[in-house]
Amino acid sequence: MPFRFLHPFLSLYGLGMYLYWLLRHYDQVGVLISLMDKDWRSLRILDVGSGEGAIAADPRMKGADITCVDGSARAVSACRKKGLRALRMDVRTVPQKLRKERFDIIWCLDVLEHLPKGEAFNLLSELERMAGRQVVVFLPLGYLPQDREPSGAYDSELVRHRSIWEKQDFLERGYRCRVLWGYHFDIRLYCSSLADCPHPVVRHAMWAVKERENDP
Numbered sequence: 001m002p003f004r005f006l007h008p009f010l011s012l013y014g015l016g017m018y019l020y021w022l023l024r025h026y027d028q029v030g031v032l033i034s035l036m037d038k039d040w041r042s043l044r045i046l047d048v049g050s051g052e053g054a055i056a057a058d059p060r061m062k063g064a065d066i067t068c069v070d071g072s073a074r075a076v077s078a079c080r081k082k083g084l085r086a087l088r089m090d091v092r093t094v095p096q097k098l099r100k101e102r103f104d105i106i107w108c109l110d111v112l113e114h115l116p117k118g119e120a121f122n123l124l125s126e127l128e129r130m131a132g133r134q135v136v137v138f139l140p141l142g143y144l145p146q147d148r149e150p151s152g153a154y155d156s157e158l159v160r161h162r163s164i165w166e167k168q169d170f171l172e173r174g175y176r177c178r179v180l181w182g183y184h185f186d187i188r189l190y191c192s193s194l195a196d197c198p199h200p201v202v203r204h205a206m207w208a209v210k211e212r213e214n215d216p
Helices: 002-009 012-025 028-035 073-081 091-097 117-130 167-171
Strands: 044-048 065-070 085-088 103-109 131-141 176-184 203-211
Touching (some): 028 131, 028 203, 044 091, 065 073, 065 091, 091 117, 117 131, 131 176, 167 203
Parallel strands (some): 044 103, 065 085, 103 131
Antiparallel strands (some): 131 203, 176 203
8 A cells, every 4th residue: 555655756756746736736725825815814614524623723724714514524623623613414415504604714624526416516506695805726637546545544525526617617606716837747546447557557637716795
């Protein structure tokens, strides 16, 4: 397993792409902050599908009013150990269960691709209605057939990708988009169908942001 986990880096291509990724894309929190309204620190933020709270717990988020939501008991427990406010629920039930709450900014990061596209669109529509100011989405761009997690920390059903997304899906809904070319510089470790592919398989990612004033 250690070799399989490291093998993308054991080549000039792998090392080069990893350095490229670090230089261009590693600071996800910094990019997220740059995409939010300038007064974000004084606003209420909902992190839908927060995982273990890596972003909400970043030092640059200190003092922000963030509520984390995730369907994994392990993830919610990890959030709480970091001192974060965290609720356990299926992300698809968030609009109904938190309908009496008000949030200014809603993050939906690496979530939509784990749902069938119809369900994901329904969730996105509800989140757009819930958000007072902004919805911020991050997800893979195009076909990325993930069905496993190399470390084995999470069940394969939780990490499986169930939908494919394109930039046009968000442009049609009034989002502004930022594509990260080559963000996933080798996806073979995460996709059993590509495990025997002899060459690296590169995929891209995308930020998409919708401002409430952009609603039709």
